[in-house]
Every structure is written in structure tokens, then in C-alpha cells.
Amino acid sequence: MSARITVSDLAAVYQMPGGDTLPALGPVSFHIEAGSFVCILGPSGCGKSTLIRLLAGIQRPSRGQAFLNDQSITQPARRVGLMFQDANLMPWRTVLDNLVLPLEVAGVPKSERLAAARALLPALGLADFEAAYPGELSGGMAQRVALGRVLIQKPDALLLDEPFGALDAMTRERISLDLLDMWERQRQTVLMVTHDIHEAVLLADRVLVFSRRPGRIAADIRVSLPRPRRLEDTYGALFGQIAGQVRAAISQA
Amino acid sequence: MTVWMEEGKRYCAVLRVVLVLCTWDGVSLRTSFRLCLVMMPCCSAVRTTGFLIMQLNAFPKSLTRPLALPQIGRRPLRRLGRRLTPLLALALVLLGWQVVVLLEVYPAFIIPSPAAVLEKAVTVVGDGRLWLHASTTLAAVLAGLGVGVLAALVLGYAIAKSSLLDAVLSPLVVALQSTPVVAYAPLLIIWFGSGLTSKIVTGALIVFFPMLINTVVGIRGVPSELRDLMRAMQATRWQTFIKLEVPAAMPVLFSGLKISATLAVIGAVVGEFVSANAGLGFLINLARSQYDTPLVIVAVLTLTVMARLLYGLASLVERRALAWQSRARRD
């Protein structure tokens, strides 16, 4: 149901137009246990998105390797769900048709994929919107559809690149708690990039803080808050202490 | 504005052809001058037809646009107003026309009265002549449109996907486009005869370029994020094509199709002007040589209606196919 992620000596270098090279990431090495929720924080441009793209297999590393359950990542895999800051929905498809897209591509029969999508709608808070088009949705709702589109493939691992970064604070909190809820039930491995310390500590088992470009791991902080977590936990002393630790690590990074 | 720029560009292209002919050894200055003399009226006749068609296409729209404000209250009235405006405009044109005729500014064989034109229209509809010529032209228009659009779609997709093909084909295509169709239409007649084929080829050639550009722009404009998405889902090439590229490019393809629909009419008429034994272009030439001005006007108006209907049909299909666009902009 969930997968281990191992990153070994992974680095990415971009070729610039003038012939220069731009080291964007690493080399980094780390290991993520199956079923754990890990958040990545770091300054802008330190290679977080690059890392996500490498792990998703849509970009090749310049050095090193990444593994999913001991299997080297060389191309995209259906067991990995990928989500970005923008919902990237297809504007010509309804909510329902956007949700079923991965199953459609995988060749799942129509009745099956519709059933799977309809089962997801309530948990996503989209029960009344299956026939709506993306242009008719708010930013938060669109992002929920994108989340559903990832979850419908029942992935072993989720790679989320600032999935709620474009949302306002309240929507963001609501939707991240919903994500937490769904994760508690499925326990996929999650690697999520965020800019929000509060969100990272609320969700994660572990927070990785990256240094400035080329990004390396500057701090690896365990979040020992008990689960299941609730919004009220964020007012506790332990939460504040861990958040402070993360903040300190970022300012030193 | 752009229409005039286009016009200017075309004339420059004609001049260039003339210059090339002048400096060409085998062709004497006199020959090329004669060629030019033949070409110019041909050009302007086609221009006028095309310009008329464009004007009438733009006319009702530009007048109604200010009325299409956000709809708050008084909806039925507004809608009625929008329906009536084009009719009102038409009535005004007819009125102006009638006034000019009544003032006898020009003799009747230059500007016949609306009634004379109507009478002519009834006659040629009655004896089946209009239908014969209109259906001939329509067949050429539809075939030209189909062939041109299809060729442009295939080639445009290839150019959008392959930089090699882009490098090889684009200069050729641009060169072809820079030469006015009217200039090489006689050549097409020599090659394909004066029947349907050459009209189809002329129409297809005129349609081809705008459709090609729209295809390339449409396919290149597919958001890279959505391409990544398809890649992450391990979509096959065919799936990416049919589930992403086609629907994503559809709005641009449709605007290309709408332009092409009216251009195809011009193309067919160009073919008929140069050489034909049937069709509205042929009818216009024939009527003009007999000073039957009402018949010229009837034929021109038929072309206008034909182009307008084709455009309307394309818009209708577009609205059906892209229903999600209007849904998205609802609130």
C-alpha cells in the first residue's frame, strides 16, 4: 500500500543558455519510511520542485539515483501521485471527467472508474459539483479536484509540490486537514513541499529543511506530536516548540 | 485596419511578381505589363467581393457588441434589441441605396434600384440558374475547405511537433502564402483544367495558410504542465494526442476554421473568375460583360449569404463543441 523512498547522492544541474551550468539541487541523500508523511521546507529556488520532478521520473538527475522500494526511478510510475501548486485541470472536462482521467489513461472500464470517482467526491467536499467545469470552481475546489485526481489511482506514494500554496490561509487549513484525514485512512507515503511552517508541523512526521541553492538537507526535524492530529493541537506547547525549531533551522539555512 | 494592411501587402506582392517578370530574360516588358493589366482588375474584383463579405460579416457583430453588456433586468427587451439591430442596419442600407437611385446620381445600369435587383433575383431563382451556379460554387467551396483544412491540420501538427519539419517546410509555406493566389490561379487552370479541380485547389490553397498557422499555434500552446501531467500518468502518444492536444487546441482550431470558411468562398470565386463554365464567379463575369448589373449584384449577394452561412455554421459547431468555455465565463 505504501512505498519507501530512498534518495542517494542525488543532484540536478541545469544547462544555462550561455553554456554555464546551474547547480540546482544537492547532492542529497535521505530515506523516507513507508507510510510516513514528510514535509520539505527551504528557501525559494533551492531545488525543491526539481527534487519532486526527479522523484516523479519526469526529469533525469545529473548525478545519483532515487529509489522507490529499491527500484530505481527512471520514468513516471502509476503508483506515484504527483500534484503541483496549480490544479492543472483540463478546462474542457467536468469535475467528474477530470477525476477519472488517470483511470481512463490506465484503461480501467468506464463503470469502474465512475464508481471510484463518485466514491471520492464526498470526502473531497465536491459532492454537488461533479458536473461543473473547472472554470466554475473556486481555487480551493479546483485544488481538491486535483487532489482527488491523484488519490483515485490509489498511489503508494504522493509527491506534492506546494499543493495549497496558491490558496488563502483558511481554505488552505481546511483542505490540509482533509488531506490529513484521507492520509490517516490510506497511509500512503507522502513527500510534500510547502512554504508554511505551521502546515508542515501540523501534517508531517518529519520536516526536512533545505539549504540555499544548490539545496542540501540543513536540518531533519522529527515531529513527535501524537496522531490523529487536530487543529487544536496547534495551540499546544509542544507544537510551538517544534515550530520554533523549524523556524530556527530555516533562518540558519 | 488589418484588412487594409492585408490589401497593401497583397498589392506589394503583385508588384514584386511584376518586377520579377520584368527582369526575367524571356519575358519582355510589354508582356509583363499586359499580364499586370489583366491581373489588376481580376485582383480588385476579387478584393471587392472578399471585402464585401468581410464587411457584412463584421457588420451586425460590431453593431450589437455594445448591447451585449452585463445583463441586469430588462432582458427580453435587450434581446429583442439585439435581434433587431442588424435588420435595422440592413433597412438603412436599403434606404440609402433607394435614395441614391431616386436622385438619379448614376444611370440605372450602374446602380440599379433595389426593386430591379429583387426582380432579377426572383427570375434567376425561378429559372433555376441561381441554384445551378450557387451549387457549383458551393461544391467547390466545401471541397476546397475540406481539402485545405485537412492538409493544414496534418502538416500543422507535424510542424508543431518536429523542429526539422518546421525548418524545412515553413519557408516554403511562407513563400507560397506571400504570393497572391490570383497571380498563380492561371497556372492552376493550366495544370488542372477549368473544371472543379482547379477551383478546389485554389480554395484549398487560400484556406491552407491561416489554418496551418492556427494548428501550429494551437498545438504549441498546449500547456506544458498538462503535458507533464499526461507523462506522469504514462499516457501513450495517442492518448496524449486525443485527450490533451486535440481538445486543448480546439478553440484556436475553430477560429482558424471560421476564417477559412469565408476564405474558401474567395478561393472558389478566384478560380471561377480566371476560367470556368459555371459558378457564381462565372455568372458575375458573364453578367458584367452583358451590363446586367442587377445580376452581378444578385450573384455577389448570394456569395455573401453563402459565406455568412458557412461562417455561422462553423460558429454553431464551435459553440456546441466548446460549450465548456461559455459555462466557465458564466458568472
Ligand SMILES: Nc1ncnc2c1ncn2[C@@H]1O[C@H](COP(=O)(O)OP(=O)(O)OP(=O)(O)O)[C@@H](O)[C@H]1O
Ligand atoms: N527548466 C529549468 N531550466 C533551467 N533552470 C531551472 C529550470 N527549472 C529550475 N531551474 C532553476 O533551478 C533552481 C531550482 O529551481 P526549483 O524550481 O527546483 O526551486 P524551488 O525550490 O522549487 O523554488 P520555489 O520555492 O520558488 O518553488 C532555480 O534557480 C531555477 O531557476
Ligand SMILES: [Mg+2]
Ligand atoms: Mg517550486
